[in-house]
Amino acid sequence: MIKLDFKHGCIDMSHGSGGRAMAQLIDELFLPLLAGDGLAQGNDGAVLPPVNGRLVMSTDSHVVSPLFFPGGDIGSLAVHGTVNDVAMMGATPLYLSASFILEEGFPLANLRRIVESMARAAREAGVAVVTGDTKVVEQGKGDGVFISTTGVGVVRDGVSLSGDRARPGDCILLSGSIGEHGMAILSQREGLAFDTTIVSDSAALHGLVAAMLDSGADIRVLRDPTRGGLATTLNEIARQSGVGMLLQESAIPVNETVGAACEFLGLDPLYVANEGKLVAVCAATDAERLAAVMRAHPLGASAAIIGEVIEDAHHFVQMATRLGSRRMVDWLSGEQLPRIC
Amino acid sequence: MKFVDEFRDRELAGNIAFNIAREADPEREYRLMEFCGGHTHAISRYGLTDLLPPSVRMVHGPGCPVCVLPVGRIDMAIALALSQPVVLCTYGDCLRVPASSGMSLLKAKAQGADIRMVYSVTDALALAQKHPEKQVVFFAIGFETTTPPTAVALLQARALGLGNFSVISNHVLTPAAMHAILALDGGANLHGFVGPAHVSTVIGSAPYAPFAEQYRKPVVIAGFEPLDVMQAILMLVRQINAGRAEVENEFTRAVTPEGNRKAQVLVDRVFELREGFEWRGLGTIPRSALKLRAEYADLDAEQRYGLVYHPVPDSKACECGAILRGEKRPQDCRIFGTACTPDNPIGSCMVSSEGACAAHYTYGRFKDIAVRAA
Numbered sequence: 001m002i003k004l005d006f007k008h009g010c011i012d013m014s015h016g017s018g019g020r021a022m023a024q025l026i027d028e029l030f031l032p033l034l035a036g037d038g039l040a041q042g043n044d045g046a047v048l049p050p051v052n053g054r055l056v057m058s059t060d061s062h063v064v065s066p067l068f069f070p071g072g073d074i075g076s077l078a079v080h081g082t083v084n085d086v087a088m089m090g091a092t093p094l095y096l097s098a099s100f101i102l103e104e105g106f107p108l109a110n111l112r113r114i115v116e117s118m119a120r121a122a123r124e125a126g127v128a129v130v131t132g133d134t135k136v137v138e139q140g141k142g143d144g145v146f147i148s149t150t151g152v153g154v155v156r157d158g159v160s161l162s163g164d165r166a167r168p169g170d171c172i173l174l175s176g177s178i179g180e181h182g183m184a185i186l187s188q189r190e191g192l193a194f195d196t197t198i199v200s201d202s203a204a205l206h207g208l209v210a211a212m213l214d215s216g217a218d219i220r221v222l223r224d225p226t227r228g229g230l231a232t233t234l235n236e237i238a239r240q241s242g243v244g245m246l247l248q249e250s251a252i253p254v255n256e257t258v259g260a261a262c263e264f265l266g267l268d269p270l271y272v273a274n275e276g277k278l279v280a281v282c283a284a285t286d287a288e289r290l291a292a293v294m295r296a297h298p299l300g301a302s303a304a305i306i307g308e309v310i311e312d313a314h315h316f317v318q319m320a321t322r323l324g325s326r327r328m329v330d331w332l333s334g335e336q337l338p339r340i341c
Numbered sequence: 342m343k344f345v346d347e348f349r350d351r352e353l354a355g356n357i358a359f360n361i362a363r364e365a366d367p368e369r370e371y372r373l374m375e376f377c378g379g380h381t382h383a384i385s386r387y388g389l390t391d392l393l394p395p396s397v398r399m400v401h402g403p404g405c406p407v408c409v410l411p412v413g414r415i416d417m418a419i420a421l422a423l424s425q426p427v428v429l430c431t432y433g434d435c436l437r438v439p440a441s442s443g444m445s446l447l448k449a450k451a452q453g454a455d456i457r458m459v460y461s462v463t464d465a466l467a468l469a470q471k472h473p474e475k476q477v478v479f480f481a482i483g484f485e486t487t488t489p490p491t492a493v494a495l496l497q498a499r500a501l502g503l504g505n506f507s508v509i510s511n512h513v514l515t516p517a518a519m520h521a522i523l524a525l526d527g528g529a530n531l532h533g534f535v536g537p538a539h540v541s542t543v544i545g546s547a548p549y550a551p552f553a554e555q556y557r558k559p560v561v562i563a564g565f566e567p568l569d570v571m572q573a574i575l576m577l578v579r580q581i582n583a584g585r586a587e588v589e590n591e592f593t594r595a596v597t598p599e600g601n602r603k604a605q606v607l608v609d610r611v612f613e614l615r616e617g618f619e620w621r622g623l624g625t626i627p628r629s630a631l632k633l634r635a636e637y638a639d640l641d642a643e644q645r646y647g648l649v650y651h652p653v654p655d656s657k658a659c660e661c662g663a664i665l666r667g668e669k670r671p672q673d674c675r676i677f678g679t680a681c682t683p684d685n686p687i688g689s690c691m692v693s694s695e696g697a698c699a700a701h702y703t704y705g706r707f708k709d710i711a712v713r714a715a
Binding site: 256259260263314316318321322323324325326327328330333 | 342345349351354355385386387388389390391392567682683684699702703704705706707708710
């Protein structure tokens with residue numbers, strides 16, 4: 001059989017048919033790049049060794065457009081997104097599954113680039129891709145490639161993080177500047193493209209989480225503010241915990257380029273997606289110490305205490321503005337759109 | 342961020358707020374209308390009312406293009422998009438405006454109409470160039486700020502000989518709406534105007550002179566940054582205290598007395614006044630909107646498709662009309678925040694972020710609840 005042409009070749013329907021072409025794609029692309037212990041077993045499922053502790057499992061589908069963006073691509077994003085969801089439960093991520101939905105005609109060169117990036121991200125994060133699947137849909141029925149990943153991790157004893165544990169008096173911490181992923185993507189969108197140096201913050205956060213847990217600080221909630229941005233994540237936590245929040249606008253880090261891009265598109269960085277940031281709610285007495293631990297980690301260098309949890313039967317997230325006034329930071333309604341006049 | 346942070350400075354805002362509080366007479370009322378939705382949004386987003394004394398009350402005006410668009414115009418666009426093989430392009434906010442029979446452009450899109458959100462008329466023109474086999478119709482809305490780009494697109498379409506591009510013009514005029522508001526009760530209810538920012542860059546400050554001279558209402562043109570608005574409020578308080586009624590310009594960095602002559606010429610070449618146009622909340626206002634000139638009739642979608650406008654009364658429960666006239670506040674409406682929310686808007690003021698209801702719901706509604714609890 002002739003080897004796959006990674007320069008000029010394309011995905012065709014046979015690559016998802018379960019026949020020889022599919023076997024070849026797995027043998028020549030997925031296995032060499034992603035070969036973990038489980039994947040190499042060549043079975044319908046991966047048999048994994050026993051673990052010590054409670055299991056955490058999380059799943060996420062990735063449909064980003066464009067597939068390649070400054071600071072990452074759908075491959076690295078599919079690893080980081082799921083690793084972070086597992087990490088937000090306080091767990092150490094161990095294994096990933098990866099399921100690809102490919103569109104007929106998708107260039108093999110791009111697919112290889114994506115799988116390479118995925119393999120690199122998994123290696124750096126110390127997780128193994130142990131099982132996977134490939135399906136092909138007809139041209140026009142997909143958007144190049146969709147990737148679903150499921151992650152499994154183990155959570156250490158004594159750690160119990162949940163969105164319903166925020167209590168009035170707790171402090172709210174943020175690991176760094178917001179809006180970079182969303183603006184990096186927007187800068188590449190057709191019809192909206194603009195020149196910028198903004199790079200996605202896509203990163204695996206479990207190392208930072210481990211350092212935070214090691215500090216012994218009384219952490220109640222961890223969550224990564226992805227779709228809907230910081231504002232949406234905080235509203236989710238407020239509702240889940242039955243509390244309100246009061247943020248300090250001046251404490252929320254926004255990179256100047258992101259701020260400027262948001263400004264001219266009429267967007268609010270509070271609602272723009274992140275892929276390498278986390279929000280922590282912790283006991284007030286531990287907040288300064290936890291912030292220092294976060295700042296000592298490369299992915300938390302500009303971590304800040306951005307507000308406090310307050311009593312509020314309506315679960316409103318309020319913000320003390322730079323000007324000295326107060327306003328609400330509401331749930332995102334619809335899509336954020338540039339102003340029209 | 343240079344050229345932005347300077348206009349959001351806490352200390353300067355504090356100074357202006359201090360002066361407003363010192364100079365505003367607590368025994369009288371200063372009811373100031375910010376005409377523009379951009380100002381409504383800025384006031385809500387920056388919580389500026391927190392910085393004002395109780396005697397200074399901001400009244401939201403009708404300067405939100407989506408808010409003043411009557412239901413019948415949206416109905417017309419929906420009927421066109423559903424009945425003809427056209428691509429209807431418009432700004433994002435328009436898609437969610439509630440129309441008759443529970444419809445909206447967004448729902449028409451879900452029913453199969455080819456309706457697309459664009460960021461500017463240029464995108465619609467580009468679509469027409471790229472797809473000569475498709476009829477592209479741009480549903481144009483907005484005040485004097487968005488009219489020049491529509492004019493340019495029409496001139497380009499003509500120059501390119503594009504036979505597949507046309508426009509439904511809903512462009513409206515700011516001074517006409519200000520006249521209509523003042524005509525309601527002779528303007529007894531208002532003491533001054535914060536004049537539009539971007540609109541004034543196009544039309545200049547001169548067109549506001551009649552409001553100062555005829556109606557004796559001070560007008561201060563202001564930028565959209567919080568310090569611009571605060572400074573304009575201070576200037577209005579000073580005029581009112583001194584018994585003056587003048588047009589003053591706080592936004593000198595962008596607005597001149599004569600405005601953007603080039604843009605005005607382009608608009609004039611393509612558009613002419615409609616005899617009358619219905620505004621939501623304000624009724625039919627004579628000479629308040631623009632239509633395509635006869636020379637451009639072939640690019641006028643209303644003529645090309647024989648579109649007919651049918652006026653439709655607003656929902657009875659909705660107070661958008663009174664809110665747009667400055668007679669009521671969003672929180673005075675029975676359905677505000679209950680049946681009518683940004684996710685499920687009943688009135689147009691709840692749709693656009695520049696709408697008074699959406700702005701108050703998004704940024705300020707926690708204050709109503711605190712008041713009720715007290």
